[in-house]
Amino acid sequence: MNSIHNFASLLDQAASHATEVAQFDPKGELSLEEAYEIQMTSIAHRLGRGEQRVGVKMGFTSRAKMQQMGLSDVIWGRLTDAMQIEEGTSISFKNYVHPRCEPELAFILKKPLIGNVTAAQALASVEAIAPALEIIDSRYENFKFSLPEVIADNASSSGFVIGPWASAKTDFSNLGLTLNIDGHVKHVGSTAALLGHPLRSLVAAARLAAAAGEPLQAGWIVMAGGATAAEWIYPNQYVSVEMQQLGSAGFYVTE
Ligand code: OOG
Numbered sequence: 001m002n003s004i005h006n007f008a009s010l011l012d013q014a015a016s017h018a019t020e021v022a023q024f025d026p027k028g029e030l031s032l033e034e035a036y037e038i039q040m041t042s043i044a045h046r047l048g049r050g051e052q053r054v055g056v057k058m059g060f061t062s063r064a065k066m067q068q069m070g071l072s073d074v075i076w077g078r079l080t081d082a083m084q085i086e087e088g089t090s091i092s093f094k095n096y097v098h099p100r101c102e103p104e105l106a107f108i109l110k111k112p113l114i115g116n117v118t119a120a121q122a123l124a125s126v127e128a129i130a131p132a133l134e135i136i137d138s139r140y141e142n143f144k145f146s147l148p149e150v151i152a153d154n155a156s157s158s159g160f161v162i163g164p165w166a167s168a169k170t171d172f173s174n175l176g177l178t179l180n181i182d183g184h185v186k187h188v189g190s191t192a193a194l195l196g197h198p199l200r201s202l203v204a205a206a207r208l209a210a211a212a213g214e215p216l217q218a219g220w221i222v223m224a225g226g227a228t229a230a231e232w233i234y235p236n237q238y239v240s241v242e243m244q245q246l247g248s249a250g251f252y253v254t255e
């Protein structure tokens with residue numbers, strides 16, 4: 001119990017000061033329950049400082065991401081308002097340890113979505129969808145971790161950028177997308193990479209969040225997971241996602 005609180009404080013401090021920590025469970029001996037308890041406790045520190053909970057992020061929902069990180073279980077993390085970066089603005093590189101960016105699809109919900117739901121129920125809860133970027137910044141040295149470690153570290157969540165919201169009536173099952181740096185295409189993919197259909201990521205989010213006692217709420221954002229491998233980002237770059245039909249979203253990186 002004590003170690004849960006210690007690991008949670010350690011990760012919260014590392015995230016808020018952009019410092020790295022050594023892996024504390026490299027062999028993955030903690031249970032997933034313990035790992036999520038560390039995550040919850042660590043995010044409670046942020047909420048205690050006045051941050052507001054705004055949704056959920058999903059992780060390892062595409063093969064590209066599973067392969068890049070060598071893990072294959074779908075994981076999730078908690079989003080707060082402080083993690084949101086306004087589209088078209090800049091982030092300061094010094095606030096990050098070793099950031100990477102990946103293209104995602106974002107959902108915003110118009111009603112709660114709780115527990116075991118069908119894809120049709122999931123779709124009916126969606127207010128709008130948007131092209132999005134996630135900035136992941138593992139707090140572990142060398143961006144290396146075991147499954148319990150990355151879960152404890154809020155699934156590497158660090159920031160997210162949301163582009164223009166579009167009607168959920170748009171067919172988003174297989175939209176082409178690119179991750180671009182300074183206008184150069186770094187990765188090409190499709191929303192179909194997300195568990196075969198991005199709604200499956202939302203269905204999983206509804207189940208996992210409810211099981212944790214924090215069911216998806218109206219107004220919450222759900223980030224469906226990286227559709228391609230993530231790319232390292234550096235100062236003086238403009239990073240963007242371009243998505244078929246939905247448009248683009250981007251941000252600048254300064255020193
Ligand atoms: C873990 C987070 C995974 C995604 O979209 O798959 C994730 C990581 O890759 O550091 O955010």
Ligand code: MG
Pocket residue numbers: 057058059102104134136225226
């Ligand atoms: Mg992600």
